[in-house]
Amino acid sequence: MSAPANLPPKEELLNRAEEILKQLEGGPWPSHVSELRKTRYPLHVYGVGLVARKSPWGPAAVKVEFLNTGVLSRWARDWVPGGGSEVHFRVFHTPGKFLRTDFLRKITKISRELGVGLIELVGQTGALVLNLTPETAEAMVDALREIGTDVGGSGDAIRALNACVGPALCEFALYDTLKWYAEFYKDKRVNDNIVTPSYPYKFKVKFSGCPLDCARAQRGDIGFIGVWEGAPEVDQELLGKKIEAGEVDPEKLAANCPSGAITWDKEKKELRIDGTRCKKSMHCIRAAFPAIKPGKKRKVAVVVGGGSKGRFGPKLGWFIGYLEPDQVKDAIDLTFKVIGPWEAEAQPKYRLGDYIMHLGLDKFIEKAGIKLEGMPVSTAKMPDEVPYAVLPKEVRERFLSFAQQLKGRV
Amino acid sequence: MSAPANLPPKEELLNRAEEILKQLEGGPWPSHVSELRKTRYPLHVYGVGLVARKSPWGPAAVKVEFLNTGVLSRWARDWVPGGGSEVHFRVFHTPGKFLRTDFLRKITKISRELGVGLIELVGQTGALVLNLTPETAEAMVDALREIGTDVGGSGDAIRALNACVGPALCEFALYDTLKWYAEFYKDKRVNDNIVTPSYPYKFKVKFSGCPLDCARAQRGDIGFIGVWEGAPEVDQELLGKKIEAGEVDPEKLAANCPSGAITWDKEKKELRIDGTRCKKSMHCIRAAFPAIKPGKKRKVAVVVGGGSKGRFGPKLGWFIGYLEPDQVKDAIDLTFKVIGPWEAEAQPKYRLGDYIMHLGLDKFIEKAGIKLEGMPVSTAKMPDEVPYAVLPKEVRERFLSFAQQLKGRV
Amino acid sequence: MTAASMNPKAARLQKVFPVDLEKFLPERVLKNYGQWVDRKFHGNGIIEHISATGDRIFTVKVGMPPNARISAETLDKFADIADSLGIGAVRVTMAGNLEILTDSLDKALKIKEEVEKMGFPVGGWGRSLWGINSCTAYLTCTTAVVDSPSISKALGDALAPYFKEEALPAKLRIFVSGCPSMCAGGTAIDIAIVGQWGAPPKIREEVIGMCLPPPKALAKIPETQIFLVQVCPTGALTLRREGDKVKLTLIGEKCINCARCKENCDAFDYDPENVGVAILVGGKLSNTGSGPRLARVLVPWLPAIPPKYEEIVAVVKHVVEVWRQNAKPGERLADFIDRVGWSKFLEMVGLKEVHDYYQRVPEFARTFLAFRGRGDVYKRLRDAL
Amino acid sequence: MTAASMNPKAARLQKVFPVDLEKFLPERVLKNYGQWVDRKFHGNGIIEHISATGDRIFTVKVGMPPNARISAETLDKFADIADSLGIGAVRVTMAGNLEILTDSLDKALKIKEEVEKMGFPVGGWGRSLWGINSCTAYLTCTTAVVDSPSISKALGDALAPYFKEEALPAKLRIFVSGCPSMCAGGTAIDIAIVGQWGAPPKIREEVIGMCLPPPKALAKIPETQIFLVQVCPTGALTLRREGDKVKLTLIGEKCINCARCKENCDAFDYDPENVGVAILVGGKLSNTGSGPRLARVLVPWLPAIPPKYEEIVAVVKHVVEVWRQNAKPGERLADFIDRVGWSKFLEMVGLKEVHDYYQRVPEFARTFLAFRGRGDVYKRLRDAL
């Protein structure tokens, strides 16, 4: 990017940069600038950007052999006095992002010795990000592989997987998110498509253990969300105790259920939940756990096509059906079924969701050959309000046959 | 329209037409065909259309002097054996569409003598439609004027007004819909724009006495709907009686209020309604009338831009604010304010709602110089989900000043 | 120039409007105008209106033939009944039913008997079928695609019990329109049936000239100034140069079948083979329940085969049945669908395919589609979950 | 060729993934894996996880600097604390906070004390600010428009009490992204702040060549095959012939500022004068309340002035205040807005103008806009009525 107009001369620019940086070190919230000062990160570049109100970084091309994804490198723009460069690796995070102190110390050691002593604890996709200098890039890859992880996850490829902490710490986990995380990584196809960017655009996979969706599966290109069938499970006895103890107000519980599925039988002192109506809001469960728990018949809901922007703007995922908690292999197969038509047909820089919008979800499902339990009858994202359309003959035939079937019945 | 393929020869065509017509005379529902038989309407034309599955009518040009709207004339298409012609007038209906028998007999007389003895009791816009023959057209206009009504309401003009029966029969009427109907017709500007089609497209005005919207004001280019401010009025005593008598179940009343505005105080046996939340669904009123009635502070809500299709498809009206029940003169002025920018700027065949969609409702309101009580703060039909836009400097300034104001406050 | 001094024909420019309430309203109505304090429903079709003055008016709602088409002969008979058993007045409702006014329940019941003898049903109000609104279509209309009055007749035959006596969960109204103009009242109603071409129209070259500027002018005027080009919302109608001639061309791929061209020029034609109706459900105009809204396309196309229209009747009856069996008391079809969710509703109806045109449209057709509501997208996702 | 027999560098194509749970998870976690039966919240930031085995793990959530940027030096100190007071492990959350794991409430409270001494807050969970997610922006990113980490710092300073102790109606999370890529996580969150150019980008003629085929090829390849033309969703980027040269041209009127061009080519530039942020409210990802949904634009543009960003901070604090004072207990911002209605919400916020870009767009820009949700159009009409 070109130099912004009215940039002060070099000296003054650097002074003003330092001034702004200092101001960012005050206040109650932890300061990234204070942390940066403890590293070899070229802080003046950042400061100059803040004065110029333009990103101070331009693309550079640091190449690491056989590393096509996960490495990003920058040069300071020519208007940054003194220049500077910056490279960083996107590193696969541990399952659940647990860091035993011995492992953590290995990371900080690598960062200090081969990087610049600066770490982004987790990127928004789920990677551990390590800043470094170009010279040590090769060595850092080796060091990371040594301790059991690796570099990858950028470009038009499968990105860093992300899973909520799930059964490792959470009482709500409805399937084993961390096992799924591990099994996906172990799959050869996943590996290949992390290594080589050859898709129309990036592809993100996310695993949430329950409908609270802590892993933000709703915004993944494909997301897996733990759910259950029917009503939450009520332990009437324990609930009775909670009510007596004043911890739970059953009337409020019923009133606040967003789907109106709960009724409180005052006489029998029984809470009844209509499973067909429950929308899995987790409200009653959060309020009365463990007297109310997710139901026992557990499923993994699959959503596809979420993303922050792409061609057609912000979108959340479309629900396409359920898998069983033990069907991780099928989940991987499904993922590549989903990828199939998109990879083959989508225009460049169409996210999966854009491609689906273009094609129509039902057509997409047909093309991808997806068959799942609980696949919604209506796969359309938007029903039509306009009663006229040009319709191919096959489509007309299908509606006709629906009516003909009814003719017999009614 | 061209002749459909595979049309049988003349004789057979007419036979098959008659056959279909006969079939339309059976069954429990009153038959239009049976009625048509009692008139001089050229029934074979209709029958042939049904066989051909194409409208048998093409446009004709019957001209009646100084009659630019309200007259429609057709010739049978050239593939209709025997031909035929059809003309009809759209006639202004009486207020509330009441027909005293003396008046009704005058209408049937005119229809029999100058028409073909066939009447459409009311068109979907609100006109009384009389079929006739071209020769008697002039005479029929005179005869209608004689009995106190007239012909008008087609083309790119103001159309037949429509008002619900309102205070003439209905206990819910919140303003005098029939008086408004009459006052609008009396206005010179309304007359002029009924007479001469010169708008970008048709313009429809509808009056409903209450939110039940029997006159379908929601689909008018402009619609006036009686409402009240705050909560419905509760006569606790009468309500108590109804409850005792088992006519009203107060718990259900509260549960079924779609805005959750109602609470039933079991102890005090009092029904409380939160006026700020009431959405004027009429539910409680319908269920417990007259123990619950519309509130006393009555208003006329104005909605604009509804319509069945236009350029951008089906739309209901946008709410733009309130008038008082006695402000019929202001309502007429408002109507022409609304028409102003649309008439001046809209592309041909843009309904008012299309024009508003194009311009943005807020811009439209500004342009039309509309100031109404209760004008919604948000006049946007659709808030944006996309966080980027090209914004003119003035717009930016306005948002900046909003923030600057807050800087002092928080 | 005053109206009086005008040539009598020119004076027609000053319309005679029926604005005098005193003149047109029945006396008993005038006397109690604005004083109605309560009403009672006496079975389907009869309302007792109770005035503060103590007066009562009873109205008997009589179902009219499709498109409210009636002969002068029959109307006179109704006038006779209104004179002998009523208060000498009838009224026509919004929806084209006929109300006969009287002053006692007794007489009202007698009126009911009389009109039923004539072959007309009495019914409507409350939790019933209030009627079927039909546009005029093949009876008089040049742009009609299918014939709404005969479709309405077939539907009326099938649903008559719901008008006369059988209970439904709530009000049911049906609009049947012969073409996308939707003169029966748009789509914001419980069930809307709309005729449509099914395929892009064809231009009749022999006559299209009548809707265009003369050839020489056509070659000079900017395309955007040509009326038919302006009218088409998608750019499907466009000018193409062919040798030294400029022609109006219809690009089928861009056409969305909206019929605006046809409405403005008789030179657009269609093939009855492709013709059908769309069935939309779940709209309403009234502010009850969850408020006014547009209906959605349930079935985008069915053939319209006179005189029985079996396919259309089967689908409508089936939808009514699903609603009747599953809705809560008082719940309009729209509110019912809203509550259970669209997906669930489709499942109940047993429809495996849904019309999601918007998402299928190729890029180039987007211009027109911007206005289309996405409605409760995420809500529905949730419904499904 | 097996990985072993490969050249060690080529073997890098077979990634080493951290998939061994035994190796990476703390022992105490492994022991109780999948056996958690309950949890207790001990004030902001501390959860007691209760296992069926009787074991407990306490987690202390420590707020990290913007963009979760931390020095190796500081991290080592946290490791020391985890060793001395914890069970020798920490974890990083989804959102970039650091949880230190221990086995008693006592130790947890001590850990809290220690990290607070270091200048780091403990907090989050339940009805509080859970944190602010920031993308990297000026720290490393070439496409950044504004600097999200410093905006996040300013917001964190202003809202710190809501993280540490002050109650809110429900969870609050804020995403701050430096440009329309929205790497902080899109817009489906309570409050999203997104950097944007404010005006169409400029093409830097000196460098644009690098993103295009060579001039000769450019003149021959069909326009639709040019990558940058494909990338632009509105057709604002198009090829124009200038004399005998073919040039990539940007039609400002068609541009919607989506930044896709810039994301794919460094030759697009902007003027800091026009730059600002949009503030969106009322999104969420969780299925609670009325479910996941995208946020809406509340303020389409505010200047982003480092280091205090007073305008942005003022608006965010104000929105939080309106929500805090009016929401029901447990009601996320999204559900609150849903309940009171958008119009009413705007009134509460005191915003007189609203961003309704869709309706203003001229015809020619429609191509891109088809996807935009109209949301609760009629619902809102009703809200207003």
Ligand code: SRM
């Ligand atoms: C590092 C990270 C931000 C962070 O600090 O957390 C990031 C940084 C960048 N993102 Fe992102 N994105 C990051 C998570 C996200 C997310 C969040 C997520 O994955 O859930 C999103 C939104 C979700 C989504 O993908 O829809 C996201 C949506 C984008 C987009 C828009 C994609 C789209 O569909 O339109 C772009 C633009 C692009 O791809 O060209 C983008 C592009 C970029 C680039 C590569 C732009 C560039 O070329 O400079 C940024 C590199 C900055 C740098 O120097 O490192 N980034 N990006 C995150 C990746 C680290 C990690 O792997 O954990």
Ligand code: SRM
């Ligand atoms: C007679 C009537 C149907 C009926 O039998 O009830 C009717 C009949 C026609 N309408 Fe209509 N419309 C009639 C009420 C309506 C309504 C209902 C309403 O007003 O509430 C609508 C929908 C509401 C609206 O206006 O949005 C309606 C929306 C249309 C349209 C679509 C307008 C649009 O915005 O797209 C057209 C097409 C046109 O204007 O070019 C149309 C065009 C026509 C034409 C003029 C088409 C034509 O040129 O042949 C029809 C003339 C048929 C004929 O031979 O009489 N008619 N038309 C109604 C008028 C009688 C009356 O004044 O009472």
Ligand code: SRM
């Ligand atoms: C007579 C008529 C108005 C007119 O001026 O002609 C009328 C008059 C009444 N309507 Fe209506 N409605 C009339 C068409 C409509 C329409 C328009 C339509 O049907 O095309 C609507 C809006 C469209 C819709 O349904 O969304 C309409 C929506 C209602 C409703 C709301 C029903 C609902 O459940 O949503 C009620 C309330 C009710 O049924 O309890 C209602 C109730 C009433 C009542 C019965 C008021 C009451 O409950 O006491 C009115 C009786 C007036 C009276 O005292 O004589 N009226 N009503 C119309 C009769 C049409 C017919 O022949 O059947």
Ligand code: SRM
């Ligand atoms: C640790 C973390 C997952 C992880 O693998 O890292 C997490 C873990 C939990 N989340 Fe979450 N959520 C985490 C990010 C999220 C996100 C993503 C985000 O914030 O970006 C979401 C979805 C986004 C959103 O807010 O829409 C999320 C939506 C929830 C909700 C729903 C809140 C609501 O009212 O809508 C709950 C329920 C609650 O708070 O009671 C929840 C509740 C929980 C609880 C506390 C379960 C509970 O109530 O017992 C989990 C504790 C796990 C445990 O036992 O340690 N979690 N949670 C994430 C902590 C982020 C942080 O540092 O603050």
Ligand code: SF4
């Ligand atoms: S998504 Fe559910 S299972 Fe996973 S951490 Fe969040 S609350 Fe626990």
Ligand code: SF4
């Ligand atoms: S999980 Fe939510 S929707 Fe289901 S019963 Fe509980 S509160 Fe209701």
Ligand code: SF4
């Ligand atoms: S709109 Fe209201 S006032 Fe008018 S007839 Fe219908 S119920 Fe009565």
Ligand code: SF4
């Ligand atoms: S009118 Fe409707 S919204 Fe208002 S209080 Fe009565 S039931 Fe509730």
Ligand code: SF4
């Ligand atoms: S809907 Fe179509 S067919 Fe029916 S009257 Fe209107 S224009 Fe004619």
Ligand code: SF4
């Ligand atoms: S006006 Fe409508 S029907 Fe006619 S060509 Fe255009 S899109 Fe097709």
Ligand code: SF4
């Ligand atoms: S949102 Fe924009 S500024 Fe922030 S990291 Fe992503 S691309 Fe860079």
Ligand code: SF4
């Ligand atoms: S890609 Fe987006 S920002 Fe770039 S020119 Fe096109 S519309 Fe404008």
